[in-house]
Amino acid sequence: MANSRRVSTPTIAAGDALIIVDPQNDFLPGGTLAVAEGNRIFAPINALSPRFARVYATRDWHPRTHAYFQDHGGPWPYHCLQDTPGAEFSPLLDHSAIDVVISKGTDPATDGYSGFAGTDLAARLHEDGVHRLFICGLATDYCVKATALEGVAHGFDVYVITDAIAAVNVAPGDEQAALEAMRRGGAHLIGSADLR
Ligand code: VGL
Numbered sequence: 001m002a003n004s005r006r007v008s009t010p011t012i013a014a015g016d017a018l019i020i021v022d023p024q025n026d027f028l029p030g031g032t033l034a035v036a037e038g039n040r041i042f043a044p045i046n047a048l049s050p051r052f053a054r055v056y057a058t059r060d061w062h063p064r065t066h067a068y069f070q071d072h073g074g075p076w077p078y079h080c081l082q083d084t085p086g087a088e089f090s091p092l093l094d095h096s097a098i099d100v101v102i103s104k105g106t107d108p109a110t111d112g113y114s115g116f117a118g119t120d121l122a123a124r125l126h127e128d129g130v131h132r133l134f135i136c137g138l139a140t141d142y143c144v145k146a147t148a149l150e151g152v153a154h155g156f157d158v159y160v161i162t163d164a165i166a167a168v169n170v171a172p173g174d175e176q177a178a179l180e181a182m183r184r185g186g187a188h189l190i191g192s193a194d195l196r
């Protein structure tokens, strides 16, 4: 079965981009929508980022009027409000490696989980000659999953780095379900140590 086959070890090359999804304070311990184990992603991310010619970071960048905040009937507490400390990249992230910052979730009417939703990310990647995406960041069960699946839909060869992502786990099992959805959707799941 193709899906149970181990992915051969990828070697980082030209045409590869590292996509760091939402490495922001509000998604980390002390933030308003904290991922309990979020801080553990930064050691592998900081080790990998200098090895990529192109590094993109997405940021959740919401207006306070966003429909998915609880005050407006949605599921989420306020988080990553534009120009607030909670929306800043974590001080644990090596900012020097980031080439491009993509703001998302700015449309108050749509969820904006994916880094591609309402942004020019796909166009920027195509312009930069990128074919393979190596995805890491937060959170596995929302924005990482959506970005990975939409990356596949855009025709990119997508790798998700499993030790460099962490889940919200609103319900137990969400993380496993998200990993399974990404694998079924055509993304390759790899560990950072698998990258040569
Ligand atoms: C995210 C929930 C709401 C994420 C963003 O970055 O995964 N999750 N907004």
Ligand code: ZN
Residues within 6 Å of the ligand: 060, 062, 079, 080, 105
């Ligand atoms: Zn959000």
